[in-house]
Amino acid sequence: MVACTVFASLFAGAVIVSAGSSTYDPIPGNCDVSHVHPFIPPNQNNVSAPSGEHPFTIAFGVGVQNYTCTDAGAYSSVGALAELSDITCLHGSPLFDAITSIVFNFWNASSSITTADVVEAFAPQYPHLGQHYFATNPFTGTGLNPVFDFRATSRIGDPNAFTLMNKTGDIPAPTGTQDVDWLELTSIQGSLAKHVLRLDTRFGQPPKTCTPGSPLLSVKYTAQYWFYN
Ligand SMILES: *[C@@H]1O[C@H](CO)[C@@H](O)[C@H](O)[C@H]1NC(C)=O
Ligand SMILES: *[C@@H]1O[C@H](CO)[C@@H](O)[C@H](O)[C@H]1NC(C)=O
Ligand SMILES: *[C@@H]1O[C@H](CO)[C@@H](O)[C@H](O)[C@H]1NC(C)=O
Ligand SMILES: *[C@@H]1O[C@H](CO)[C@@H](O)[C@H](O)[C@H]1NC(C)=O
Numbered sequence: 062m063v064a065c066t067v068f069a070s071l072f073a074g075a076v077i078v079s080a081g082s083s084t085y086d087p088i089p090g091n092c093d094v095s096h097v098h099p100f101i102p103p104n105q106n107n108v109s110a111p112s113g114e115h116p117f118t119i120a121f122g123v124g125v126q127n128y129t130c131t132d133a134g135a136y137s138s139v140g141a142l143a144e145l146s147d148i149t150c151l152h153g154s155p156l157f158d159a160i161t162s163i164v165f166n167f168w169n170a171s172s173s174i175t176t177a178d179v180v181e182a183f184a185p186q187y188p189h190l191g192q193h194y195f196a197t198n199p200f201t202g203t204g205l206n207p208v209f210d211f212r213a214t215s216r217i218g219d220p221n222a223f224t225l226m227n228k229t230g231d232i233p234a235p236t237g238t239q240d241v242d243w244l245e246l247t248s249i250q251g252s253l254a255k256h257v258l259r260l261d262t263r264f265g266q267p268p269k270t271c272t273p274g275s276p277l278l279s280v281k282y283t284a285q286y287w288f289y290n
Contacts, residue, residue: 092150094119099260099287101243107230108245111256114289118254119152120145121160122193122286123168123179125279126241126265136267136278140195140205144176145286146187147215158261160187165263165283190215193286196225199250207246209253209286216253224253234262241265241282254288261285 095115101108110116124143128136151157168179180189191211198204208225216222230245244259265282 091153094149094152097152099258099285101258101260102232102235105232107232108243108258109230110258111245111289114255116287116289117149118147118190118288119149120190120286120288121148121164121183121187122259122282122284123164123176124193124282126267126282128267128271128278128280130271130273130275130278132273134270134273136271139277141193141207141265141282142195142279143193143282143284144180145190145193145209145211146180146183147190148187148285151187161261161263161283161285165281168283169264169281188215191222199225206249207257208251209257209288211253221252223251224248224257225250226257236262239264239266241284254290256289258287258289259284260287 095117097116098110099116101110122143122145124141126141127139129139131137148157148160151160156163164179164183167182168174168176191209191214193207193209195205196208198206206225206227208223210223212219212222225248226246227249228244229247231242234240234243240262241264242259243262246257246259248255248257262284263282265280265284267278267280271278
């Protein structure tokens with residue numbers, strides 16, 4: 062109930078922001094993003110749209126980036142946990158560039174709001190796709206790799222609807238040091254996507270320093286995830 066009220070006011074704000082230009086309408090057939098290109102900072106080769114592939118789904122991710130405190134007193138990334146919702150049909154709308162901020166503000170408005178609350182609040186417009194989490198690398202048996210998994214949510218019954226990935230590119234977020242890096246990820250297992258780009262991130266960075274022995278820190282974030290095949 063609290064969540065619904067917060068959502069209603071944030072979403073009302075978003076609609077006001079977009080008033081005057083075309084407001085989002087989920088027009089059937091307007092959801093083909095195979096020929097659209099995300100904004101990626103120029104003059105760098107670390108993160109790029111994979112050549113010869115096309116985006117087929119764009120998601121917002123809402124969740125946490127996790128960190129442990131090293132003996133040197135700095136936070137070190139140990140993966141993430143997020144829910145993924147479908148914003149493919151939003152591409153081309155003025156809301157598309159604002160959606161990660163809108164979702165972040167909703168997610169961060171109260172410590173009692175869960176990612177399930179966020180997913181439920183946005184699901185009428187943006188259907189729940191699946192989960193993003195980390196799993197032990199099945200080839201080496203060591204290290205954690207990012208996974209995108211639709212098997213329990215939007216692709217029940219399809220055993221291949223996941224991808225376990227290697228990070229193949231990394232740049233600082235052009236939006237500022239408070240936001241986690243933009244990434245290029247390449248599939249090494251599963252057939253959900255050949256590549257995933259993490260773009261348009263909002264927050265998720267840890268404090269600069271920490272006290273060795275501090276517990277795991279989970280920092281809230283949102284991002285766009287672009288799925289390519
Ligand atoms: C991240 O932290 C959350 C708790 O905030 C936990 O549920 C999740 O399993 C953690 N994931 C990783 C990869 O550390
Ligand atoms: C998120 O919420 C916390 C707790 O209210 C607040 O301190 C912090 O400034 C918020 N972060 C952003 C980016 O709004
Ligand atoms: C690209 O990656 C390399 C190696 O990780 C790094 O040194 C460089 O700063 C990165 N470039 C940009 C623009 O982030
Ligand atoms: C994934 O990345 C690791 C570390 O960079 C590398 O050793 C490994 O060969 C990569 N795996 C594949 C299948 O490309």
